Amino acid sequence: MKDVISEILKNNQxxxxxxxxxxxxxxxxxxxxLSHGDIEKMSGKHFDRVTIxxxxxxxxxxxxxxxxPTADNSIMYALCKxxxxxxxxxxxxxxxxCEECGTTYCLDNVTIPQVTIPKGFSVHQTNVLVNGICKNCx
Amino acid sequence: MKDVISEILKNNQxxxxxxxxxxxxxxxxxxxxLSHGDIEKMSGKHFDRVTIxxxxxxxxxxxxxxxxPTADNSIMYALCKxxxxxxxxxxxxxxxxCEECGTTYCLDNVTIPQVTIPKGFSVHQTNVLVNGICKNCx
DNA sequence: TTAATTTTGCAACACTGTTGCAAAACTTTA
DNA sequence: TAAAGTTTTGCAACAGTGTTGCAAAATTAA
Ligand SMILES: [Zn+2]
Ligand SMILES: [Zn+2]
Ligand SMILES: [Zn+2]
Ligand SMILES: [Zn+2]
Numbered sequence: 441m442k443d444v445i446s447e448i449l450k451n452n453q454x455x456x457x458x459x460x461x462x463x464x465x466x467x468x469x470x471x472x473x474l475s476h477g478d479i480e481k482m483s484g485k486h487f488d489r490v491t492i493x494x495x496x497x498x499x500x501x502x503x504x505x506x507x508x509p510t511a512d513n514s515i516m517y518a519l520c521k522x523x524x525x526x527x528x529x530x531x532x533x534x535x536x537x538c539e540e541c542g543t544t545y546c547l548d549n550v551t552i553p554q555v556t557i558p559k560g561f562s563v564h565q566t567n568v569l570v571n572g573i574c575k576n577c578x
Numbered sequence: 579m580k581d582v583i584s585e586i587l588k589n590n591q592x593x594x595x596x597x598x599x600x601x602x603x604x605x606x607x608x609x610x611x612l613s614h615g616d617i618e619k620m621s622g623k624h625f626d627r628v629t630i631x632x633x634x635x636x637x638x639x640x641x642x643x644x645x646x647p648t649a650d651n652s653i654m655y656a657l658c659k660x661x662x663x664x665x666x667x668x669x670x671x672x673x674x675x676c677e678e679c680g681t682t683y684c685l686d687n688v689t690i691p692q693v694t695i696p697k698g699f700s701v702h703q704t705n706v707l708v709n710g711i712c713k714n715c716x
Numbered sequence: 717t718t719a720a721t722t723t724t725g726c727a728a729c730a731c732t733g734t735t736g737c738a739a740a741a742c743t744t745t746a
Numbered sequence: 747t748a749a750a751g752t753t754t755t756g757c758a759a760c761a762g763t764g765t766t767g768c769a770a771a772a773t774t775a776a
Contacts, residue, residue: 454753455741455742455743455752455753455754456742456743457741457742457753457754457755458741459754459755460754476732476733477731477732487755487756488755488756488757489732489733489756490733490734490735490755490756490757491754491755491756493732493733493734494734494754494755495754507649509647509648509649509707510647511645511647511705513651513652513653513732513763513764514651514732515651534693534695536695536699539702547695547696549696550693550694550695550696553691553692553693554691555672555688555691555706555708556688557672557674557685557688557708557710558685558687558688558713559713560712560713560716561674561708561710561711561712561713562710562711562716563708563709563710564677564709564710564711565708565709565710566706566707566708566709567647567649567705567706567707567708567709568693568704568705568706568707569647569704569705569706569707570693570695570699570701570703570704570705571701571702571703571704571705572695572699572700572701572702572703573699573700573702574698574699575696575697575698575699578698578700592722593721593722593723593772593773593774594773594774595722595723595724595772595773596772597723597724598723614763614764615762615763625724625725626724626725626726627725627763627764628724628725628726628764628765628766629723629724629725631763631764631765632723632724633723651732651733651763652763
């Protein structure tokens with residue numbers, strides 16, 4: 441397990457450090473989107489706040505995790521699929537936020553629908569965020 | 579003009595104050611989404627920060643403005659249509675963020691597409707956020 | 717005009733995120 | 747394995763954002 445995570449880091453030209461192993465492991469274990477605050481709590485205040493911020497930013501830059509827009513003012517992060525790489529994210533799936541438990545899911549199999557935009561506007565990226573109740577809360 | 583805005587406030591059982599008139603006027607004049615920071619700058623530091631926060635929250639509660647999810651960590655606000663009321667928003671349109679000028683638009687005529695969600699999940703609301711270049715920037 | 721109610725501004729605070737820099741950890745090389 | 751070079755970390759300090767309590771001011775109702 442640790443070895444697999446180490447490989448991910450090495451493949452991205454990143455030093456293998458305790459902090460990075462731990463944070464990647466948290467994403468793997470939880471299988472859902474995490475906020476900076478979530479990680480800070482779960483890592484048992486073992487790492488500095490700043491280090492966590494910098495690690496998340498590094499992972500986003502490298503295409504290891506992606507950010508998810510939210511209606512309230514918080515950034516969520518989730519693991520990317522193998523198709524993402526440095527500077528090139530392809531996380532074109534729908535995100536679901538459960539209003540009961542607060543969990544944010546990547547619905548990897550639900551593709552983003554095509555939206556028709558008025559003339560003169562050109563589209564780079566479309567984000568779809570669905571709110572509701574998840575399968576565990578009903 | 580001021581009278582029309584006063585009416586909006588009275589219809590929502592809100593006292594007519596200079597602050598509220600000014601903020602509503604800013605939304606009417608600009609015709610685009612505004613952040614708390616935008617309003618603070620545009621109002622010429624005439625009102626206290628806290629007052630602006632509370633006014634925005636009040637307007638959201640009353641169904642006068644709605645919030646817009648963003649990919650970066652900032653809340654944007656825009657005027658609702660007449661169909662919204664206290665506790666009942668119906669702002670089911672697509673939002674567009676221009677990567678060039680930073681303007682956020684409500685695309686009132688672009689309806690939210692239906693997304694098919696896995697079994698066990700139930701949908702309350704769907705937000706669609708499109709990034710790209712707007713008609714003024716190309 | 718006065719009394720009752722609502723709104724505002726101030727102070728103080730909590731939370732989130734950023735930067736510079738020296739120390740520590742990690743990687744490379746020999 | 748040890749030393750040198752490079753990257754990462756933790757600390758301190760700071761900026762930005764948003765919240766709460768409370769007394770003063772403004773607005774509304776009588
Ligand atoms: Zn990605
Ligand atoms: Zn995702
Ligand atoms: Zn609304
Ligand atoms: Zn809108």
